[in-house]
Amino acid sequence: MRIVIALGGNALLRRGEKPDAAVQLAHLVAAAPALAKVAAEHELVLVHGNGPQVGLLALESIADTTLSRSYPLGDLVAETQGMIGYWLQQALGNAGLARPVVTLITQTVVAADDPGFDQPSKFIGSGYAEDKAHQLAKRNNWTIRRDGNSWRRVVPSPKPQRIVELDTAELLLRSQTTVVLAGGGGVPVIEGPDGLTGVEAVVDKDYVAALVATQLNADRLVMLTDVPAVYLDYGTSTERPLHDITLADLDERTFPAGSMGPKVAAARQFVTETSGRAAIGSLDDATAVVAGSAGTQLSLT
Secondary structure, three states: OEEEEEEOHHHHOOOOOOOOHHHHHHHHHHHHHHHHHHHHHOEEEEEEOOHHHHHHHHHHHHHOOOOOOOOOHHHHHHHHHHHHHHHHHHHHHHOOOOOOEEEOOOEEEOOOOOHHHOOOOEEEEEEEOHHHHHHHHHHHOOEEEEEOOEEEEEEOOOOOOEEOOHHHHHHHHHOOOEEEOOHHHOEEEEEEOOEEEEOOOOOOHHHHHHHHHHHOOOOEEEEEEOOOOEEEOOOOOOOEEEOEEEHHHHOOOOOOOOOHHHHHHHHHHHHHHHOOEEEEEEHHHHHHHHHOOOOEEEEOO
């Protein structure tokens, strides 16, 4: 089978954890044997998130007084692609994967007039207490929004239209190479008369993963995050997980736009367009989620 697995940035760095490299690498090392097993048996594309990581780099860039201006978000997305891709390559190899693993620095084309530029919605960086978040927002001209029990920065998140390096990924997959593609949703670029130009945004990696899975004719789309499944009434006394569901089961149900909403929408998009299966579950249960025995499993009927 050809499988696209999307790893959430929050799966590498859980809520409340310090954004240390060692903490994130430990999570990958723990998950690597399961991911390596999938990569050994199937054609595998890994698409990772970067919300906590790109937010940290952005904060560091803003605080660097030697710079004339802070680095653009797109440039920082490219940095996270290299860093997290390196972690994945090393972790999979150390877990025994004999096949080669290649990280592609990937560009994602978005529309210049996408309404997402005017409505920041993508969480990046760490969570803060409300007072601290408002102080940082005022100092750095951020837009902030509540995320659970904390407040975080939100940035524009236009919808992906095309993956520039998709044909290269196809060639690598055919040669039995595991591909780390569109990390952090890919570097957002717009097409103009002079070619491609980076823009100030972070593309949602779940929507990108669905686009990648559809255009590469994948059999399955799997989204691994820091919760075991999609929950109804999440965070309340009546919360309950969804297990085997169909597209019809999702009708008239809504999920938070800043967290589970994009994952459910991406899963719906993939299943609708391909009739394949999609799954959402915990990185800790990667093997079972891929096998269909854990997490939320979504099918056409």
